[in-house]
Amino acid sequence: DHIDFHQDVGRIVAASAISHIVSHMIDFERNRVDFIWVNQDYKSFEWFLKLLRQFEQEQDAYLALNSNEHRFLIIHLYFTEIKDDQYIGTAPLELITQVATEDIFTGLKARTHFGRPRWESIFSGFIKDDTGFTADDINIFFCGPAAMRNAIQESCTKHRFHFYDEKF
Numbered sequence: 001d002h003i004d005f006h007q008d009v010g011r012i013v014a015a016s017a018i019s020h021i022v023s024h025m026i027d028f029e030r031n032r033v034d035f036i037w038v039n040q041d042y043k044s045f046e047w048f049l050k051l052l053r054q055f056e057q058e059q060d061a062y063l064a065l066n067s068n069e070h071r072f073l074i075i076h077l078y079f080t081e082i083k084d085d086q087y088i089g090t091a092p093l094e095l096i097t098q099v100a101t102e103d104i105f106t107g108l109k110a111r112t113h114f115g116r117p118r119w120e121s122i123f124s125g126f127i128k129d130d131t132g133f134t135a136d137d138i139n140i141f142f143c144g145p146a147a148m149r150n151a152i153q154e155s156c157t158k159h160r161f162h163f164y165d166e167k168f
Contacts, residue, residue, distance in 0.1 A: 019051075031072060032133075034126070038078040038117060038148070042105040045077060049106055056109055075110035077103075078117050119155040127159065135160040142166070 039045060045052075052075060059073055105112045126138055140156050142149055142165040149165055156163040 019055075032070070032074065033072060034074045034076060034122075036076040036078070036117060036122070038080060038144070040081040041079055042112070045106060049108070052106070052108055052110075060109075075108065076113060076117075076122075077106060077108070077110060078113045078115070079105070080116050119152055120158075123155045123159045123161065126161075136162075138162065139164065 037045065037048075055073060056075070059071065063069055063071065102109060103112050126133060127135065138159075138161040140152060140161050140163050142152055142163070153163050153165070155161075
């Protein structure tokens with residue numbers, strides 16, 4: 001069998017980075033990490049779900065003991081294979097996800113988003129939410145395909161976020 005290790009490099013880096021973040025929860029007093037992972041389908045997340053569930057549980061346990069703290073690791077998963085239906089969009093799936101206590105695809109508390117991320121909307125939200133962050137506070141770290149990198153870098157430039165990418 002042929003194994004493409006280069007395809008796993010980004011996954012390994014992401015898993016390592018998230019592990020470091022969770023193990024240093026106390027250091028994240030004012031900081032926040034929005035972890036955005038984009039894949040075609042939920043099967044592409046399977047190898048990583050156990051780790052993400054563990055992170056959610058550890059963060060919940062920490063927050064239960066430290067009620068004055070805020071959620072610092074926010075997970076966003078996108079399935080690009082699920083497209084909006086021309087007439088009803090993704091309404092049936094969204095209705096199901098609204099009533100479920102956990103994500104129907106991953107079992108996580110973090111909800112799955114359908115289609116491609118709308119970077120402009122996501123990045124605008126980083127500034128508009130109640131965190132008090134300014135553009136200078138926001139760093140975007142990216143690993144992935146060139147077309148997505150270009151779109152993200154363009155949005156970072158527009159919002160004056162710091163952009164860092166890893167090429168493999």
